[in-house]
Amino acid sequence: MRKWADRLINMREINTLRNQIFVGFTLTMILVLTFAGAFxxxxxSVLLRQSAAKHIQQTAIQANGRLDALLKQIDSLTTQVSADSYVQKLLLKEVQGMPSNFNERQSLLQIANNYMAYSSGISSLELYTLDNRRLFPLDDSSINRISGEELAAANDQKGRIAWIGMDSRVPDTVLAIRRINxxxxxxxPGGYLVVHINREYFDMYGPEAKNDPARSREFMLLSDSEGNPIISDIDDEAAQSVLAQAGSTVMIGQERMLAVRQHSDVAGWRLVLLMPVEAATEGISVLRTAIYVSIGIAAFAFLLLTLLLSTMITRPIQRLRRSMRGAKFGGLRLIPAGRNRFRTLEINELNxxxxxxxxHMNELIQVVYEKEITQSRTELKALQAQINPHFLFNTLEAFYWSLEEKEESELARTILAMSGLFRYVIGSAAGNEERVTIRDELEHAQRYLQIMKMRLVDRLNWSIDADERLLQTPIPKLIIQPLxxxxxxxxxxxxxxxxSxxxxxxxxxxxxxxxxVIDDGLGMDEETLSLLMQSIEGAASQDPKNGAGVAMSNVQRRLRLYYPNTAERAGGLQIDSKAGAGTTVSFEITIPSEGDELS
Incomplete structure (x- = not known):
């Protein structure tokens, strides 16, 4: 038993305000620092990754621009060769069936050397006739040097240069063909111009750029339209693997690489720039260490400050608690004014x-006691007030069942309608519901019409024509029956x-x-209608004989209360009547949007 008592005392010592403040503030600070550090x-990390991706993207765009410039330079040079007058004249003779002699073909050497001097990337130029016979360089070989697929690619371009890609016959060269018109x-067509371009001509970086530390972790891959590598800083197997992958990151072995792809509109080639993900985010590890150190220092400093602050806050409260402890055993007693003079304003205010x-405790007890007595009496009166309506409803229902037993069905239905009518009206007088649905109002009006039908017999015919979609629309209670x-x-x-x-x-x-509400009565002339509208608006005295003006005025006031916008626009009640043509009394209400509840 003593062990449990000691354990309870220890729990109470732990569960003090000072410890709660200390633990709460500490946990809050640790959570804040953790979330802030993680954020x-x-x-x-995202910023570093985006910065690296943006950098490599800019590099790829620049490299692709340089590639297009090199391709356009070759395109321009081959265009000049194709349009050369001597080349045109020589090919025209071939087409006309006059083969070129050795001296005429020898002259092509000087022309080729002159044009090749403008570009260091062209290794050789070849000139072929339409029947795939080579005119230049000078040899008498009848072996076809251009494949059918390559000729078809050139013909498809219709005089524009066709970039074939890597030349399988000449290592380390890129092949391009232009049909000469x-x-x-x-x-x-008169022949074909074949261009062999050195592979190194398309190296975007060059030896100097590769020694740049900023470029040392970037890799470039240039492939032709068939996916064959032209220039690559990685081996062919890895290049094929990169070309087969999609997405912003690719895998080369076990290393993840950021990949930025560009497409050359000139030749249809693909340019891929690669950067290791670790190189793009190499500053993250330093940032992680800095965040851990910052969280540790901030948490330690906050622990000390929290301990000091909790002690300063709870020490005066501990003294006040000891002073107030006697009230639990000896009743409520005032604390003497000169007994506890604390330095802090808050503790003095608490005292x-x-x-x-x-x-004021005794005064409050007396007030609560009187309120309870008053509430009990009010509830008793409310209970007594409910006896008479219930007695009336029960009596009418007894009449109904008695008439049913005597097979007085019509009178029984009238009694049932009267019971429903009284219940609806008395419920409204008690303020149970301010609004009901149009369906409820129409059912109440129907019960009233049934009762009046019994009184007037064949003199009254009535009908209700209502749109089913509007029956659930909320409406003020007892707004239709007076009309x-x-x-x-x-x-x-x-x-x-x-x-009717x-x-x-x-x-x-x-x-x-x-x-x-439409009737086919005698109607009203303009003067009578004007007096009625004044009566409804309260400008004239009400008719004490039938009270219709009071009922209509009440409906008008309620419409203006519940539907101020609609009532103001339509004038509340609208009465359309002519002498001998009946009367129509109408009003407009707003239809709430879906999801609105009856208020």
Missing amino acids: IYREV LMDNSYL NTYNQMVT VENAILHGVESRIGPG VTIRVFSARPGIATIA
Whole structure:
């Protein structure tokens, strides 16, 4: 037993305000530092990666621009050779069936040397006839030097240069072919110009750039349209692997590389620049170490400050707690003013508040006691007030069942309608619901019409025409029945012979529902209608005989209360009547959007 008591005392000592403040502040600071460090680490990592990707992207764009410039230089040079007058003349003779002699072909050497001097990348130029016979360089070999696929690629370009790619017959050279069209022969094909370009000509960096430390971790791969490497800083197997992969990162062996791809619009070649992911994010490890050290230093400093702050806050409260402990055993007692004079303003205010609490406690107890008595009496009166309506409802229901047993079905339905009518009206008077649905209002009006049908018999015919989509629209309670009562009183009963009352619910405009009560009574002339509108608006005295003006005025006020915008636009109640043509009383309400509840 003593062991459990000692354990309980230790738990109480641990669960002090000082320890709670210390632990709470410490955990909060550790969480803040952890999340801040993780956020900074993530953002800086992304920033470093994006910076490296942007750098390599810019490098790739520049390299691709230089590649296009080199390709265009070759394209321009071959265009000049194709358009050379001597070349055109020589090929025209070949087409016309006059073979070139040795001296004519010898002259092509000087022309080729002159054009090749403009570009250091061209290793050789070859000139072929349409029947694939080589005119230059000078030899009498009849072996076809150009394959059918290469000739087809040149013909497809229709005079533009065709970049074939790596030349399988001549190592370390790139092959390009241009079909020569004869200007003096309606630009018909006359032969082919074959260009062999040194592979190193397309090295974007060069030896000097490779010694640059900023470029030492970047690798370039240039491939032709068939995916064959032309220039590559990596071996052919790795190059093929890179070309087969997609995405912003590729794997070369076990190393992840950032990859930026560019496409040459001139030759259709692909340029890929690679950078190791570790090289792009080499500053992250330093950042991680700095964040760990910063979190450790900040956490240690905050522990010391939290311990000091919690002690300063809780020490005066501990003294005040010891002073107030006697109230638990000896009742509520005032703390003497000169007994605890603490230095902090908050503790002094706490002491004064405690004394005020003790002073006013008895008064509060008395007030609560009186309120409980008053509430009990109010509940008793409310219970008594509910007895009479329930007695009325139960009596009407007893009449209904008694009439049903006697097979007085019509009278029983009237009694049931009267019970529902009273229940609806009394519930409204008690303030149970301020708004109901149009369906509820129409059912109440239907019950009223059934009762009036029993009184007027064949003199009253009625109908309800309502749009099913509008029946769930909220509407103020008891807003339609006064209009129906007014239509029967002043419309049906004022005429000789049968009369009818029609209730219509429809929507003529989006978001607006119109409710109209129509009778075929005697109607009103303009003067009577004007007096009625003044009576409804409260400008004239109400008719004490039938109270219709009071009911209509009440409906008007409620419409302006619940639908200020609609009522202001449509004038609340709208009455359309002509002498001998009946009366139509209508009003508009707004249709709430989906998801709105009855308020």
